[in-house]
Amino acid sequence: MFCCDQINEHQLTLQSFGAMFFTAAKLGLLVPGQSPLLDSVRFASKKSGGSSKNLGGKSPGKRYGFKKQDGNFVHAGNILATQRLMRYHPGAHVGMGTNKTLFALEDGYVRFTKEVYIPPPRSPEVTQIITKLPKGALLYKTFISVVPVKQEGKFKLVDMV
Structure with missing residues (x-):
């Protein structure tokens, strides 16, 4: 050694x-x-890992919008429109779910109308939108209503029974 x-x-x-x-x-x-x-001397090294960008940008749409058109016949409980924000407002014989889905409360025909919208006095919409409008301007919104079908006279009076 x-x-x-x-x-x-x-x-x-x-x-x-x-x-x-x-x-x-x-x-x-x-x-x-x-x-x-x-000539160059190369030593062992580890290549750095690449990065990925733009992940999750290809999700499918949520299918929001109106489901029944103006003049269609609907039954009670049928969904009329789905929305994330308040694009359509409930009119006569139309209810609104917790996720702003509009549905028919009675059988009848669907009607879309543009009406003057007056928001509640202390709502955030008043401070954000109404205060920025010129004086005397009107705010129009789309309302979905259901016109119920007339009831047929198939009822008997209690006195006649």
């Missing part, structure tokens, strides 16, 4: 050989006729 002096000499010779080899390779001395600019 090596003695302490021999190990130090052995390590020195390996270090000096490695330094000399890389210096010579950089200078182009090992291969004649090759310029030092073409």
Whole structure:
């Protein structure tokens, strides 16, 4: 085995050989006729991971909008329109669900009308929209109503029974 002096000499010779080899390779001395600019020493490295962008932008639509058109016959409970914001307002014989879905309360024909809209006095709509309108301007909104069918006279009076 090596003695302490021999190990130090052995390590020195390996270090000096490695330094000399890389210096010579950089200078182009090992291969004649090759310029030092073409030689480069590459060391092991890890390539950085790529990044991804624009995730989740291709979701399908939610199918909001009116489901029954003007003049269609509807039964009680039929959905007339679905909406995320208040685009359509409930008119006569029309109810509104918790998610602003409009539905028919009675059998009849659907009517879409544009009517003057007067919001409640302390609603946020007053401070955001009404105050910015010019004086005397009217605000029109779309209302969906159901015109009920006339009841047929198939009833008997209690006195006649």
